Amino acid sequence: MWLAGSFSAMSPVHNFLYLLFGSNRLPPDIFADVKCGQIEVGLFRIDGSSSLAQVSCFRTGFGDIRVRIPTTREAGIRTIVVPIARLATEGLVAGPFLQNGASLARALQTTKVSKLPDQHLEHAGLFHSGRYYRATQDDGALIIHLPLPTAPVGIISIGLTPLKEERVLALQTAQQDFNSA
Numbered sequence: 001m002w003l004a005g006s007f008s009a010m011s012p013v014h015n016f017l018y019l020l021f022g023s024n025r026l027p028p029d030i031f032a033d034v035k036c037g038q039i040e041v042g043l044f045r046i047d048g049s050s051s052l053a054q055v056s057c058f059r060t061g062f063g064d065i066r067v068r069i070p071t072t073r074e075a076g077i078r079t080i081v082v083p084i085a086r087l088a089t090e091g092l093v094a095g096p097f098l099q100n101g102a103s104l105a106r107a108l109q110t111t112k113v114s115k116l117p118d119q120h121l122e123h124a125g126l127f128h129s130g131r132y133y134r135a136t137q138d139d140g141a142l143i144i145h146l147p148l149p150t151a152p153v154g155i156i157s158i159g160l161t162p163l164k165e166e167r168v169l170a171l172q173t174a175q176q177d178f179n180s181a
Contacts, residue, residue, distance in 0.1 A: 085140030
């Protein structure tokens with residue numbers, strides 16, 4: 001019942017959605033993440049080398065965007081650059097959060113999730129105040145400096161709540177249109 005109470009405290013709409021979900025009157029993906037596209041992130045290693053990696057973007061049932069970036073201790077990644085302005089030009093950032101584990105599956109299942117402190121973050125091409133950000137450049141990015149790894153696998157999760165009326169499901173189509181131009 002704590003979940004029902006938590007939803008009720010958020011708003012009556014959240015409480016009603018939880019009631020519909022609990023009585024099997026709501027599709028389960030309303031609370032699950034649905035893949036809505038990919039974004040390219042920059043990975044910078046301890047030895048100074050760098051590369052780009054495609055990571056999946058997910059839409060939550062409440063319209064937020066979630067980006068998960070897996071890393072390994074062996075890869076030696078110290079800095080990740082995430083161009084969040086390509087996902088939403090104005091919004092709220094939740095995280096980044098770090099989950100660790102012996103494998104990818106264990107890292108995702110762990111309940112030990114830690115928020116990276118603000119001193120591990122930089123903002124390039126973004127105006128930010130607390131959780132709020134607004135892109136000042138098309139390639140505005142969140143720069144994450146990772147702590148030393150404590151486990152073989154780590155997952156960085158970032159949540160974005162778009163504040164403009166940007167269509168999250170259009171992410172995949174917009175990138176395909178951009179790439180074909």
